[in-house]
Every structure is written in C-alpha cells, then in structure tokens.
Amino acid sequence: MEVENHTVLSQFLLVGLLEDPELQPILFGLFLSMYLVTVLGNLLIILAVSSDSHLHTPMYFFLSNLSLIDICFTSTIIPKMLVNIHAHSKEISYLECLTQVYFFMIFVGMDDMLLTIMAYDRFVSICYPLKYTVIMNPRHCVLLVLMCWLIMLCFSLIHILLVKQLTFSIGTEIPHFFCEVVQLFKVASSDALIGIIIMYVSTALVIVFPVTWILYSYSQIVSTLMRMSSSLSKYKAFSTCGSHLCVVSLFYGTGLGVYLSSAVVHSPQGSTIASVMYTVVTPMLNPFIYSLRNKDVKGALGRLLSRAASCS
Numbered sequence: 001m002e003v004e005n006h007t008v009l010s011q012f013l014l015v016g017l018l019e020d021p022e023l024q025p026i027l028f029g030l031f032l033s034m035y036l037v038t039v040l041g042n043l044l045i046i047l048a049v050s051s052d053s054h055l056h057t058p059m060y061f062f063l064s065n066l067s068l069i070d071i072c073f074t075s076t077i078i079p080k081m082l083v084n085i086h087a088h089s090k091e092i093s094y095l096e097c098l099t100q101v102y103f104f105m106i107f108v109g110m111d112d113m114l115l116t117i118m119a120y121d122r123f124v125s126i127c128y129p130l131k132y133t134v135i136m137n138p139r140h141c142v143l144l145v146l147m148c149w150l151i152m153l154c155f156s157l158i159h160i161l162l163v164k165q166l167t168f169s170i171g172t173e174i175p176h177f178f179c180e181v182v183q184l185f186k187v188a189s190s191d192a193l194i195g196i197i198i199m200y201v202s203t204a205l206v207i208v209f210p211v212t213w214i215l216y217s218y219s220q221i222v223s224t225l226m227r228m229s230s231s232l233s234k235y236k237a238f239s240t241c242g243s244h245l246c247v248v249s250l251f252y253g254t255g256l257g258v259y260l261s262s263a264v265v266h267s268p269q270g271s272t273i274a275s276v277m278y279t280v281v282t283p284m285l286n287p288f289i290y291s292l293r294n295k296d297v298k299g300a301l302g303r304l305l306s307r308a309a310s311c312s
Helices: 021-051 058-087 094-127 129-135 138-163 181-187 193-227 231-239 242-264 268-293 295-311
Strands: 011-014 091-093
Touching (some): 011 094, 021 058, 021 268, 021 295, 058 138, 091 094, 094 138, 094 181, 094 242, 138 181, 181 193, 242 268, 268 295
C-alpha cells in the first residue's frame, strides 16, 4: 500500500539545512550559540522591564510580551533541530511535527500582532497625548494582548485541523529544518487544494490587516510631527518609534525575503536558509535593537546588572 493514513504514519524526515556531515558540528555550535543569545537577551529585557518601575508603561509592557514570544518562538524550533544534529538524525514524529506547526503559527502570529499593537501605542502616544493614559490603561493593554492570543489560538487550530485531513507516504521528507504548514501541504499524498486556499486566504488576512494598521499609524504619526513647530519636540516624539521601526522592518523584511526567495529561486535549500533569518536571527537581534537604541532600557539593564553584581 503506497499511501498511509495520518493515523498510521508515525514520523517525517526533516531534510535540514546542510547535508555535509563535516559541517554538522559547526552548524550545531552556531545555532546553539544563537539560541542561547536569543534566550538570554530577551530574558534580560523581561527582567529589566519587570524590575524597573520607570518601565511600567504600556510600551514596555508590550515589549516584554514581545520578548517572551520571541523566546517561545525560537524554542519551538531550535531545540529539536539541535537534538537531531547531535543525534545525526532527521526524524520527527507525526505528533511532534503537528505540535511544532501549531506553536510556530501561534508565536509568529503573536509577533505580527504585538508589533501592530506597539504601533497603535505609539500612534496614541504621539497623536493623542492627552488621552494616552485613558486609552492605554492597564486593563485595555491586557485585553489587547489576550485578544491577540485568542485570535492566534483559533487561527492555528484551524490549520492543524486542515493538516490532520491530509495523508502522507511512509518516509515523507520535509525539505526544511522544521515542520512548516506550507511544506506539509506540499508533501501530502492527498489533495490539499482546499487546505492551501484556506491557508493562503487566512494568512493574508492575518498579515494584511496588521501591516495596513502599522502603515496607517506611522502615516498619522508623521503627519502629527510635521505640524509640530519645535525640532526638539519632533526628535523626542519620533525617537520613541525608532526601535519599533527597526524591528518591524527586520520582521517583515526577512519574511518578504523568504517569500521572494521561494517564488523566484524555486530552490528548497535557498528558501530554507532564508527562513533562518526570521526564525532565528530576528528574535536574536530584537533585544539588541531595543537596548542599544533606547536609553530607558539601557539604564534599566545597567541597574539590573549592578544589582546582580552586588548580590553576588
């Protein structure tokens, strides 16, 4: 029997990044280092925000949530990859694969939505400063984050249910270093057309609305800044947006790079390497962007490290 039902299929084979056995130790060391830097950097941001009363504001509340999501995001992918490299294995069980798909979609979607909320926060802060504390009150901020979680949990569940309707051949290879829903639709033995259509339509909605709101927010911010007479006021207002703009550009830029590389090059290897940028590099760079470009975060990190040094 050529095709096995998903209830019988026990595992997939992940092709990975590089086939050369001699490069595997280098690959292991590189990704382990990047993973540790990502976790440590984002954890420091969370600790700095939570321990410093000066940072108990909506902007830093969303930043600490973004750091938490980035830790979870990379932890969904990298540990399994490291285990497989160390064990010289390509196997991932069917259940592990679905779990990875589910949480990957949740966390990448949460990244997307948190960046949108942060743009909204800057929009209210600059365009409606007198109403800022009323609009962005703690209850409202928590509700915004919870709403994002609810949307992404439902969004990911829909895709998992679509994947569970598919059938796969025994020994199915996934041309990637982690389980991605697009790749599962491509390697399925059964007809996946309806699932692919639903996936692209729903993904487009989840991406288009946030991007549209971010563009609208910054167009209003620029319009408000243009009406300010003082250059110093313009600089102070826009300086709070610099780090966010860098992270938004990095997130969507790398995502667009992955899409273009797969559409133009038609090489699974090229698309896989491009995926490293938004799955590993972007979460690793986010803490550096916010700490290097933000005096408040730098000050909080300095005080946190000073307290840690004095305690030791």
